[in-house]
Amino acid sequence: MEKFTVHIGLVAPLDRANVDTDAIIPKQFLKSIKRSGFGPNLFDAWRYRDIGEPGRDNAARPLNPDFVLNQPRCRGASILLARANFGCGSSREHAPWALLDFGFRAVIAPSFGEIFQNNSFKNGLLPIVLAEREVDTLFHDVAAFPGFRLAIDLDRQSVATVDGGRVMRFEIDPFRKHCLLNGLDEIGLTLRHAGEIRAFEAKRRAEQPWLFG
Amino acid sequence: MQQTLYDKLWEGHVVRREEDGTALLYIDRHLVHEVTSPQAFEGLKLAGRGVWRTDSIVATADHNTPTTGWERGVDGIDDATSKLQVTTLDDNIRSHGAKAYFPFLDARQGIVHVIGPENGATLPGMTVVCGDSHTSTHGAFACLAFGIGTSEVEHVLATQCLLSKKSRNMLVQVDGALGRGVSAKDVALALIGRIGTAGGTGYAIEYAGSAIRALSMEGRMTICNMTIEAGARCGMVAVDDTTIEYLRGRPFAPKGEQWERAVALWRTLASDPDAKFDRVVRLDAREIKPQVTWGTSPEMVVAIDERVPDPEREKDAARREGMARALEYMGLAPNTPMRDIRIDKVFIGSCTNSRIEDLRAAAAIVKGRRVAQSVRLAMVVPGSGQVKRQAEREGLDRVFRDAGFQWREPGCSMCLAMNADRLEPGERCASTSNRNFEGRQGAGGRTHLASPEMAAAAAIEGHFVDVREWR
Numbered sequence A: 001m002e003k004f005t006v007h008i009g010l011v012a013p014l015d016r017a018n019v020d021t022d023a024i025i026p027k028q029f030l031k032s033i034k035r036s037g038f039g040p041n042l043f044d045a046w047r048y049r050d051i052g053e054p055g056r057d058n059a060a061r062p063l064n065p066d067f068v069l070n071q072p073r074c075r076g077a078s079i080l081l082a083r084a085n086f087g088c089g090s091s092r093e094h095a096p097w098a099l100l101d102f103g104f105r106a107v108i109a110p111s112f113g114e115i116f117q118n119n120s121f122k123n124g125l126l127p128i129v130l131a132e133r134e135v136d137t138l139f140h141d142v143a144a145f146p147g148f149r150l151a152i153d154l155d156r157q158s159v160a161t162v163d164g165g166r167v168m169r170f171e172i173d174p175f176r177k178h179c180l181l182n183g184l185d186e187i188g189l190t191l192r193h194a195g196e197i198r199a200f201e202a203k204r205r206a207e208q209p210w211l212f213g
Numbered sequence B: 001m002q003q004t005l006y007d008k009l010w011e012g013h014v015v016r017r018e019e020d021g022t023a024l025l026y027i028d029r030h031l032v033h034e035v036t037s038p039q040a041f042e043g044l045k046l047a048g049r050g051v052w053r054t055d056s057i058v059a060t061a062d063h064n065t066p067t068t069g070w071e072r073g074v075d076g077i078d079d080a081t082s083k084l085q086v087t088t089l090d091d092n093i094r095s096h097g098a099k100a101y102f103p104f105l106d107a108r109q110g111i112v113h114v115i116g117p118e119n120g121a122t123l124p125g126m127t128v129v130c131g132d133s134h135t136s137t138h139g140a141f142a143c144l145a146f147g148i149g150t151s152e153v154e155h156v157l158a159t160q161c162l163l164s165k166k167s168r169n170m171l172v173q174v175d176g177a178l179g180r181g182v183s184a185k186d187v188a189l190a191l192i193g194r195i196g197t198a199g200g201t202g203y204a205i206e207y208a209g210s211a212i213r214a215l216s217m218e219g220r221m222t223i224c225n226m227t228i229e230a231g232a233r234c235g236m237v238a239v240d241d242t243t244i245e246y247l248r249g250r251p252f253a254p255k256g257e258q259w260e261r262a263v264a265l266w267r268t269l270a271s272d273p274d275a276k277f278d279r280v281v282r283l284d285a286r287e288i289k290p291q292v293t294w295g296t297s298p299e300m301v302v303a304i305d306e307r308v309p310d311p312e313r314e315k316d317a318a319r320r321e322g323m324a325r326a327l328e329y330m331g332l333a334p335n336t337p338m339r340d341i342r343i344d345k346v347f348i349g350s351c352t353n354s355r356i357e358d359l360r361a362a363a364a365i366v367k368g369r370r371v372a373q374s375v376r377l378a379m380v381v382p383g384s385g386q387v388k389r390q391a392e393r394e395g396l397d398r399v400f401r402d403a404g405f406q407w408r409e410p411g412c413s414m415c416l417a418m419n420a421d422r423l424e425p426g427e428r429c430a431s432t433s434n435r436n437f438e439g440r441q442g443a444g445g446r447t448h449l450a451s452p453e454m455a456a457a458a459a460i461e462g463h464f465v466d467v468r469e470w471r
């Protein structure tokens, strides 16, 4: 997993609540057996005027100019600003893969779908929860200031305007923070406790043998 | 300390705890399907790791398998990328092993959340995970069951554990008797309508009360299944006689002396009488009417005798805009009576409502009637090969066929439309599935979620009707 320490980037505003993972990456693109290549089909149904299919040349497809990510001001954006319950619905990890592949490193929203939030952490995409009010203000800022950027500092758990004029704090589990800051392989970490897992398992096997075999 | 059912299940699986409360949780059952597993097996291989405990794995291909043309074998999967996923799962299970594998075309193949319980592979007290959000279904058996992403699938394959933080406890208490024509699906939709699609975020839900106790296991599975649509990752029901009778004699359920021991232990899987819940939601079963969704989120739902809501009456600006956008996508005018909504297609299936009881309920409505001329396609997709054969033994396939329904092979089918079964842009569907998101059943398709009875009656009339009055 790629480390996340400090990130400064352009903010793209997606002003809709309850954006589900079907919208983030539609099901026809889940047929891939790889983790990469989903970026061109991020928000496919909103981004293009036609219906996308895997294997098509996305560069040749008609774009929907009204969709925010197609607008010139969002070119190169790496922080997505979203509304409540972002990433609800299906557990598809293709959603954070698509966001990362597109170039996003962080999503800021008042709340997230839990599985999506989990999946994001595992891939080095930082889901940041800010209060509804703060998110509202950020939507205003993005609209008011072309090229609006934010600086995210994971260690300090802060999101700041680049002039340093406003600093917002966010919460994150210490363990998750530690893994992200160091780009740790969670499986490797867990396997350090293989002995404990084996002991737990042996006890369970003795007590409830029907769960095994 | 008085514990909730969730507290007991959680505590019983903690291998170790980090300082911040993150727990390493032991996983008993790992359900695997073709869409969310290939990258996990690939990851294992790249890291040179093996599978920790293969006998925890039960696998099947369901998400993008076709529901017709099975006589053509694997070649019947016209889509090359879908076929690759199905054969990749075959390869992965063959090289790593599993307790059970029901591959495409197998007599016991089916939707992963249908085959687990029906084979007795889902047992009370287990932790059950799967790379699919509707894993919450298995909570009906007093399991701690939740959906995970592909990285976590890999984590479970490699370590038999997951890193997780404990949720808060929510009790959903449903008392009273459900009226005629009102089913578990309506309870689930009514709850989501009440608390919203984020209402359960951060909680584990326990369903209790006389209405839940009165439900069959199928009905409890329907409610637990929809828990994720209420924002909670897991929902559960305590063990009672219904649970135990359902499991008796299932292929993977314990037998003989072990059965007796297991039952004694399972009987303890209920919340203590004075256990504390962080939030309690009460529903009166007698007040629940048949529900139909009108929008693009499961919380956009009303009772059949109501009208499509008017965004003008919504005070909150963000909600108003969301409603207006949903109505535009759905091609609906505000204040339209739900009964007047005409449909093009009907889908009876999905892990929410494709079990034998669902098919019986729908068949009872359809029997001796004909699908309306205006309905282009009405299809029944049984949840598994076993459900299909049981239905055929009971003659339900004939009832559906005689009425003009198509009787298909099992799988997820038009619940998410990864295979050839889908809505065309603008088509409107009465569906027994669980998600009415934009494009869920096909790009531009319009989904109305309803119970099997309501979807069946809509097929006959060509528009929604109130099954309570309609006979």
Ligand code: SF4
Residues within 6 Å of the ligand: B063, B111, B112, B113, B132, B134, B350, B351, B352, B411, B412, B415, B416, B433, B434
């Ligand atoms: S039936 Fe639908 S919701 Fe259920 S597992 Fe299949 S795709 Fe997911």
